[in-house]
Amino acid sequence: MDLELNDIQQELASTLTKYLRTEYDTATREAILHSDEGISRDQWNQFAEMGLLGLAVPESYGGAEMTFAEVAVVLEAFGRALVLEPFLATAVLGANAVLAAGNEEQKQEILPAVCEGRTFLAFAALEPGLRYAVDAPSTTASAGADGTVTLTGEKNSVLGGDVADHFIVTATENGSLGLFLVAADADGVSRAAHRQADGLGSASVRFEGAAAQRLDSADAHAVVAEVLDTANAAIMAEAVGAMEASLTMTAEYLKTREQFGAPIGTNQALQHRAADLYAELEYARSMALYSRLAVTSEEVGSEKDRHRDVIAAKIIIDQTARNISQESIQMHGGIGMTMEYPIGHYAKRLTVISRTFDDVDSLTAELGEIGGLIEPHAADLS
Known part of the structure; x- marks a missing residue:
């Protein structure tokens, strides 16, 4: 088993490290940290142009169809530079959830936009009072007579939830765990954004009869x-x-x-x-x-x-x-x-x-x- 970085991974690490050293130095990060959103959309677009947002996403959805090993190379470089943009929330948590549980239409709708830097995602699984438990959420999903699905409940510590365009939400439907896609601007969705101690953005999100799509192509x-x-x-x-x-x-x-x-x-x-x-x-x-x-x-x-x-x-x-x-x-x-x-x-x-x-x-x-x-x-x- 070869545990060393291959040539492609070494080039990725070298290129990204050089970019962050010059374009994401301490002064730049400080300015981003104290900006209104706490992230730089210009930097996010640069990451998209470098192909970082879709490294592990199949080419059919606009990604590079690489592996988690390349994603780990990016995260290590981001750790050295203390990058504030929601890469973990969008490109790891959100994209992997859609990739694993979404149907073909949902993948085509969401993943190309993620790879191009047009969409932020957030994975909403933690709830008040449940600490780190995620298997039995209090948030519930209800299906209407016309087949529509709505969510009611509250999530907290939603990493990247302050800027997310879509939430992937865990909820209970008829006693079973399910995953649901919810647009951040849907009726019945409200969020309170806040900064973590490290400066990264997160949010508490409340769903009150919010319209949702099931992500039901796999066991939740x-x-x-x-x-x-x-x-x-x-x-x-x-x-x-x-x-x-x-x-x-x-x-x-x-x-x-x-x-x-x-x-x-x-x-x-x-x-x-x-x-x-x-x-x-x-x-x-x-x-x-x-x-x-x-x-x-x-x-x-x-x-x-x-x-x-x-x-x-x-x-x-x-x-x-x-x-x-x-x-x-x-x-x-x-x-x-x-x-x-x-x-x-x-x-x-x-x-x-x-x-x-x-x-x-x-x-x-x-x-x-x-x-x-x-x-x-x-x-x-x-």
């Missing part, structure tokens, strides 16, 4: 599980990029910040701490790769293994992200606590990542319930 439980596993693998790649940028910035600071006539990096204790953090980063990188392999596995019956491997990797990523972000700020000292210095923004993003879709406590409990990472077997003592 399987689709939701696959979409969230893929999104978790994607966000782990982003976390690796953010952690790498944090350590690069911290190492540079240790080399240039002077105390008592010498760089503070000459202090052996700080050298040991930095070395430990780089070892943790490589561990996290291997776990992100592990999750990537899990979501791209084509082995029959691999769904259970996929979910188990993804949540096990996320536990390590979350713990490592917390340690690296906190240590980076500590080694920067007081300047690391200021809003003007970038290291704090990386810490915020890494903190939010570790609580997106789940957290260490919920993941650990779930991993225990399914028997752990390695399935136990009784020893044969005969």
Whole structure:
């Protein structure tokens, strides 16, 4: 098994890194962060022109028909630059849900517009009071005598929901889980946009008899599980990029910040701490790769293994992200606590990542319930 990036992936990583270094620097990001929408539609259009929004979408729907491996390359680069645009919400969560559950007409309607940068999507699955549970939503779907479907309920922490043109919504219909496509401007849809601690946009969305289309070309439980596993693998790649940028910035600071006539990096204790953090980063990188392999596995019956491997990797990523972000700020000292210095923004993003879709406590409990990472077997003592 070749775990290295192939030539196409290396070129994608190099091209995107150069673009973000020049066109999405700290000053540009700061201006975008404080703009009215909190995103740049010009940058989004650039991502579309580069083909980033449809990397894993089939060519028949306007995409590049590549794999999740290329998506992970993009997310890692975005993590290093702290990109604010809703790539995860639209190109990963939303597009994968439509691709997996939509019928041909729905795919033709939505996916080309996503690839061209004309449509933002948001996956609305979390609800007030249910924390990270997504299998039994309180939001309900009702079918009218004429066959129309309406949704009633509330969703919160909808990533990218502040700018979404369409929502993919989980709801219960006749006691069964279903997925539904809802236009953001439909009657009965209202949203309260807000910014997360890391600056990314999200929203609370209320549906009051809002018109919806069923996405019923596949089992809803399987689709939701696959979409969230893929999104978790994607966000782990982003976390690796953010952690790498944090350590690069911290190492540079240790080399240039002077105390008592010498760089503070000459202090052996700080050298040991930095070395430990780089070892943790490589561990996290291997776990992100592990999750990537899990979501791209084509082995029959691999769904259970996929979910188990993804949540096990996320536990390590979350713990490592917390340690690296906190240590980076500590080694920067007081300047690391200021809003003007970038290291704090990386810490915020890494903190939010570790609580997106789940957290260490919920993941650990779930991993225990399914028997752990390695399935136990009784020893044969005969």
